[in-house]
Amino acid sequence: MADRFLKQGQVVATVLRILGIASSTYYDRKQRGTHTGIATTPASPGRPHPGYSLNVSGEKISDEQIQEWLMELVEGEENGYGYKLLTQCLRDRRGLILDKKKVYRLCKELGILHQQRPAHSRYPRHLARNRIVTGPNQLWQMDIKYGYVMGRDRFFFVLSLIDVFDRVIVGYYQGSSCDAAAVVQTLERALRSRLQDGEAKPVIRTDNGPQFLSHAFGEVCEKERLEHERIPPKTPNMNAYIESFHSLLERDLFQKTEYETFEEAYASVDQYMDFYNHRRLHGSLRRKPPLVFSEWVMQLADRTPFYRTL
Known part of the structure; x- marks a missing residue:
């Protein structure tokens, strides 16, 4: 009925008076897109x-x-905190400017709200420990x-993914x-390209990022019989080799280049990865690039072992 009146050109106030609807009610419901019996425009989906x-x-x-910082918090002493305290x-530790609603949304996406968090994980947690690495493919770090x-x-x-012995980026x-799917695919490609059939598989070390705590990542480690160890919260030094590489990536590339498109950024990273593995000299690798060092070590008939203690 209201639609017919409006189509005939009647003034809104007259139609509302006839129908007995307060103007404040009409305009409030129109703004919210609520059905009133009068045609309204759909509500905006929001920003x-x-x-x-x-x-x-x-x-x-x-x-x-x-989200990675949130996972570090709930894996540490703050595991009993709700989203408001998180x-x-x-705000206090990272200097972030954000409200509790956003943290609630991010926690909900991670499944770490108190009422949603599972009591037990299917995959046991293995904490990172100091290791002596004497050759390639013994310990890979991922971030x-x-x-x-x-x-x-x-x-x-x-x-x-970096091999801590020869510093080769074995996959990216x-x-x-x-x-988590992208992480799993990258790990599986690296294993296929780096290892021979029957060769012992490396330990995979990561931080507590949500991708590395996912069921998909746990499943691939179980399928490939990989030992996955996680560094304790607030101990990035235990993932020092991949952290160091990413510091180089930040210094040599991201701080010097402004990208206009994703394609431009990806091409730049591809070029840097090729340079790093094949041509960038390392003082700790006898001033050789990682792949050159790796080949040189393997060709030595009687070599003194190179140790990396993690």
Whole structure:
């Protein structure tokens, strides 16, 4: 009935008076898109999440990095905190400018809200321990680095796997997102390209990022019979080799280059990975590039072992 009146050009106030609807009620429900018997426009879906938060220095911190910090908190002494206290921890320790609603959303995505968190994990937790590494493919370290595409105002992700003996990047992935499936595929490709049939498999060391705590990652480690060890919270020195490589990536590439497109960023990373493995000299590798050092060591008939204590 109201639609017929409006189509005939009647003034809204007259129609509301005839129908006995208060104007305040009509305009409030129209704004919220609630059905009133009068045709209204659909409610706006709202502003999309930007994918990052700012810290007190004005630096953009990706949601994925914030989720990694949240996982470190709930794996540590703050495991009993709710999302409100976790929000305060992020503000105090990381200098983040964010509200509790966003932290609630990120915790919900991770499944770490108190009522949703599982009591037991199917895959047991193995803490990282000091190791003496005497050859390649004994210990690989794995982590995620965040880059930024200025032209899109979005982050991209570089997942890298490094062999701590010869510093070779044995596998990497880059993309606008980095979920557990991408991590699993990258690890499986690295195993196939690096190892011969029947060769002993490396220990995989990671931090407590959500991708590495996922069921998918636990399943591939179980299938491949890999030992997956995680560093304790707040101990990045136990993942020092991959952290060092990502520091080089930040210094040599990300701090010097502003990317307009994802394609430009990916091509730049591909070029750097090739340079790093084949041509970048390392003082700790007899001033040789990682792949050259690896081949040189394997060719020595009677060599003194090179040790890396982790």
